[in-house]
Amino acid sequence: MASTIRVRAISNGEVTEVQALIQHPMDTGLVKDAKGDLIPAHFIQQLTFEHNGRTVFLADWGPAVARDPYVKFSFKGAAKGDDLKIAWVDNTGATDTMMAKIQ
Amino acid sequence: MRVRLLLQSGLAALALAIFIQPATAADTPDPAADAKAFRDYFVKKFPKVKLEDFVNGPYSLNEDMRRQWEEKEQFPPYEFALEAGKEMFATPFRNGKTYADCFPNGGIGIRQNYPYFDEKEGKVVTLELALNRCREANGEAPYSYVKDEMASLTAYMAFTSRGKPMDIKVPNDPRALAAYEDGKRHFYTRRGQLNFSCASCHVQSPGERIRAETLAPALGIMNALPIYRSEWSGMGTTSRRLVTCNSQTRAVPLDPQSDEYRDLEYFLSYMSNGLPISGPGARP
Amino acid sequence: MTTDDSLPLSRRLVLKGAGAVALIGLGNLALLPMPAIAAANDKYPENAFKQKSDADAIKALYGRTAEASDKVKLDVPEIAENGSVVPVSVTTTLAGVTSISFFVSENPNALAASYVIPEGTLPHVANRLKMAKTCNVIAIVESEGKLFSATKEVKVTVGGCGG
Numbered sequence: 001m002a003s004t005i006r007v008r009a010i011s012n013g014e015v016t017e018v019q020a021l022i023q024h025p026m027d028t029g030l031v032k033d034a035k036g037d038l039i040p041a042h043f044i045q046q047l048t049f050e051h052n053g054r055t056v057f058l059a060d061w062g063p064a065v066a067r068d069p070y071v072k073f074s075f076k077g078a079a080k081g082d083d084l085k086i087a088w089v090d091n092t093g094a095t096d097t098m099m100a101k102i103q
Numbered sequence: 104m105r106v107r108l109l110l111q112s113g114l115a116a117l118a119l120a121i122f123i124q125p126a127t128a129a130d131t132p133d134p135a136a137d138a139k140a141f142r143d144y145f146v147k148k149f150p151k152v153k154l155e156d157f158v159n160g161p162y163s164l165n166e167d168m169r170r171q172w173e174e175k176e177q178f179p180p181y182e183f184a185l186e187a188g189k190e191m192f193a194t195p196f197r198n199g200k201t202y203a204d205c206f207p208n209g210g211i212g213i214r215q216n217y218p219y220f221d222e223k224e225g226k227v228v229t230l231e232l233a234l235n236r237c238r239e240a241n242g243e244a245p246y247s248y249v250k251d252e253m254a255s256l257t258a259y260m261a262f263t264s265r266g267k268p269m270d271i272k273v274p275n276d277p278r279a280l281a282a283y284e285d286g287k288r289h290f291y292t293r294r295g296q297l298n299f300s301c302a303s304c305h306v307q308s309p310g311e312r313i314r315a316e317t318l319a320p321a322l323g324i325m326n327a328l329p330i331y332r333s334e335w336s337g338m339g340t341t342s343r344r345l346v347t348c349n350s351q352t353r354a355v356p357l358d359p360q361s362d363e364y365r366d367l368e369y370f371l372s373y374m375s376n377g378l379p380i381s382g383p384g385a386r387p
Numbered sequence: 388m389t390t391d392d393s394l395p396l397s398r399r400l401v402l403k404g405a406g407a408v409a410l411i412g413l414g415n416l417a418l419l420p421m422p423a424i425a426a427a428n429d430k431y432p433e434n435a436f437k438q439k440s441d442a443d444a445i446k447a448l449y450g451r452t453a454e455a456s457d458k459v460k461l462d463v464p465e466i467a468e469n470g471s472v473v474p475v476s477v478t479t480t481l482a483g484v485t486s487i488s489f490f491v492s493e494n495p496n497a498l499a500a501s502y503v504i505p506e507g508t509l510p511h512v513a514n515r516l517k518m519a520k521t522c523n524v525i526a527i528v529e530s531e532g533k534l535f536s537a538t539k540e541v542k543v544t545v546g547g548c549g550g
Contacts, residue, residue, distance in 0.1 A: 333469035
């Protein structure tokens with residue numbers, strides 16, 4: 001099954017830049033569908049990035065983050081070939097995880 | 104909305120005069136001359152825009168919008184539709200054949216040749232039409248022209264042609280020339296309650312705002328299709344864009360892939376010959 | 388390889404507990420006990436996300452107020468192309484940054500996103516937010532225990548909340 005997480009993690013030797021794009025509707029719970037019923041709130045609440053078992057970035061999100069959310073950040077202390085673990089959990093309790101290699 | 108500008112018949116007449124070549128005794132269409140005049144008009148109107156940049160629509164004309172677009176292009180929202188399209192393209196039909204069997208070069212890097220005039224059939228064939236014909240020839244149900252599957256498939260095929268120059272051929276065949284002229288006529292004819300032609304917005308007012316949207320120039324407008332629109336929160340086909348544009352200008356839209364829309368796509372794509380394919384694109 | 392592209396398309400949902408299915412229909416913030424993905428002190432700031440105004444949300448999130456600082460560089464468009472996807476980023480030269488967050492003043496709930504910046508992570512975040520209408524975007528940076536902010540107005544013609 002394809003992951004919902006797409007990651008690009010690139011190291012320049014000192015700093016690793018991470019971009020992530022996640023497939024998720026990030027529904028606010030405020031929008032009505034064609035029938036006039038509210039589409040329930042359905043959005044990622046926490047997204048974590050770990051390197052060597054250590055959290056290097058933690059995102060706390062609400063429904064005002066755009067659909068198919070994107071985030072970019074940079075951190076030090078990693079090298080090409082290292083693993084980066086990405087995981088999210090949403091307001092329904094659903095989760096997804098993936099491991100990416102730092103390029 | 105700059106209604107007064109758009110309805111000034113004087114300007115409309117001027118636009119028509121620029122593009123419709125003086126009729127010769129035989130009244131033969133001259134697509135090459137039309138295309139050159141079309142290109143020259145936009146290059147003159149926007150001297151600071153590089154020719155190949157016109158394919159980026161409103162982003163070639165508005166700096167603030169361009170920055171937002173460039174930021175999103177780093178990791179574009181259409182990534183998922185594109186991947187879905189790649190997957191779909193590679194998945195065999197129930198009879199074991201694939202899309203690659205229907206197209207030259209296995210369907211890779213050929214998008215810039217569509218639409219083309221099919222001399223046997225005597226009609227214009229677009230990429231969407233060709234894809235559905237491929238499906239039907241292999242025992243599969245055709246896809247809707249305005250839904251996700253066709254959008255994802257054409258997104259992938261466009262992606263394999265990114266950077267290649269649009270290369271539409273109008274052979275010296277009276278039927279091809281007639282189809283070309285039909286498309287051209289649709290483009291310049293006013294229609295609907297708002298009485299706009301395609302040219303009213305995309306030739307006379309590119310870069311200007313119509314309500315909340317910034318208008319794209321007609322030059323290169325086909326090159327970015329299919330497009331991921333923020334408004335749709337998803338990828339949409341060329342057919343969908345033509346239909347919704349007609350609806351939005353309060354004209355009754357034609358059926359997707361009707362002859363006239365195919366001819367319109369033929370004409371507009373030919374006008375953008377030489378400009379690079381930039382699809383799949385992202386738009387507001 | 389940085390992506391897993393071997394398998395079909397459907398998004399994988401691992402529903403934790405039968406309660407999750409029942410709660411989907413409620414249309415409000417359905418918060419279940421958070422699985423221990425993050426460290427214990429990185430609890431989801433549920434209360435802050437419930438606040439309406441940016442002032443209340445900042446207070447709920449940090450317990451104090453911020454002072455404007457030109458060392459917080461907030462990058463937003465002048466006119467959002469579409470309110471449903473507005474690229475917003477912030478960077479700062481302040482030292483010892485431990486948190487960065489974004490607020491959209493006229494959204495139904497002002498807090499949009501909050502980021503924990505551990506040591507070794509640079510004080511720079513880019514994300515894409517929804518904006519309901521023309522209003523201020525506020526970036527807060529927590530540096531050595533103090534809060535600093537930058538505010539910019541973004542014009543929104545097509546609202547991002549699905550209107």
